[in-house]
Amino acid sequence: MLVGNDAGAATRFLAESQRLYGTGDWKMRKTLSSLVIALMLGWAGAANAGNSANVIENFAKGVEAHRAGDYVTALHEFRELAKQNSPLAQFALGGMYHYGQGVAQDYVLAVKWYRLAALQGFTVAQYSLGVMYEGGLGVTQDYADAVKWYRLAANKGDDLAQFALGLAYAQGQGVAQDFITAHIWANIAAASGSSPAAELRDLVAGQMIPSQIAEAQKLAREWMEKHQTQ
Numbered sequence: 156m157l158v159g160n161d162a163g164a165a166t167r168f169l170a171e172s173q174r175l176y177g178t179g180d181w182k183m184r185k186t187l188s189s190l191v192i193a194l195m196l197g198w199a200g201a202a203n204a205g206n207s208a209n210v211i212e213n214f215a216k217g218v219e220a221h222r223a224g225d226y227v228t229a230l231h232e233f234r235e236l237a238k239q240n241s242p243l244a245q246f247a248l249g250g251m252y253h254y255g256q257g258v259a260q261d262y263v264l265a266v267k268w269y270r271l272a273a274l275q276g277f278t279v280a281q282y283s284l285g286v287m288y289e290g291g292l293g294v295t296q297d298y299a300d301a302v303k304w305y306r307l308a309a310n311k312g313d314d315l316a317q318f319a320l321g322l323a324y325a326q327g328q329g330v331a332q333d334f335i336t337a338h339i340w341a342n343i344a345a346a347s348g349s350s351p352a353a354e355l356r357d358l359v360a361g362q363m364i365p366s367q368i369a370e371a372q373k374l375a376r377e378w379m380e381k382h383q384t385q
Contacts, residue, residue, distance in 0.1 A: 210236065214244065221247070226257025237268060245272035246280040253283070253292075262293030273304065281308040282316040289319070289329075298329030309340060312382060317344035318352040325359050334359050338371035343378060 217232030230251055236244035249268030252261045266287050272280035285304035288297050302323050308316035321340030324333045338359045344352030360368050 210239070210241070214241070217244070217247070221256075226251060230257040237271075240271075240275075242272040242275040242277040242280065245269075245275075246277050246283070249280065249283065253287075262287065264293075266293035273307075278308045278311045278313050278316075281305075281311075282313050282319070285316065285319060298323070300329075302329035309343075312347075314344040314347040314349045314352065317341075317347075318349055318355065321352065321355055321359075325355060334363050335367050335371045335374075338363065338368065339375045339378065342372065342375040346375075346379060 213232050214236055217229045217236070220226070220228035220232065230248070233244045233247045233251065237248045245268045249265045249272065251257055252268065253265035254260065266284065269280045269284045269287065273284045281304045285301045285308065287293055288304065289301035290296065294300075302320065305316045305320040305323065309320045317340045321337045321344060323329050324337035324340065326332065330336075338356055341352045341356035341359060345356050363371070
């Protein structure tokens, strides 16, 4: 419950948390940035992932083409690798359909490729699939499914998913409203440098009593200590 059980306070809290979420542009921009980062990380690590020289070469071609804005070439390279069950290429292909890069924007196909990568445990794809479920993009809107995918990515350290999960708990969207859990995930994401998460953490703290804040801080520390050693 909100402190004081004030209906006006509840309205103000929901309005302010919705401001943090914005119109979805922040999430979409961050997802696009994650796409580029993931491509580069995947390229850098491809040689150590047991891939053949041909796979590494083709993936590198796709990354370079994507960076140069040559989406047609990137799409060709990623599509071929995605068919070979590369989760990184599947995610990249999903991102290109999501944003209409080199193809007509197609949320259904974006979801298809995100899901294939997510089912292989690709963290950014799990977060992206959560975004699609939350927004009803290419799938029937389902907040509970969004939370499911956010949680998988959040538990693997994705700060975007941690913020999204904290926001879901703060608003009671797809889960029962729980300010302690919202504070935990917002605090964890904030520790990675997320400014919106820090704002959310402080906003949620205004709806909690000191003992709840202390409990949330303790649980967040325990989570971070546990995952730093993994």
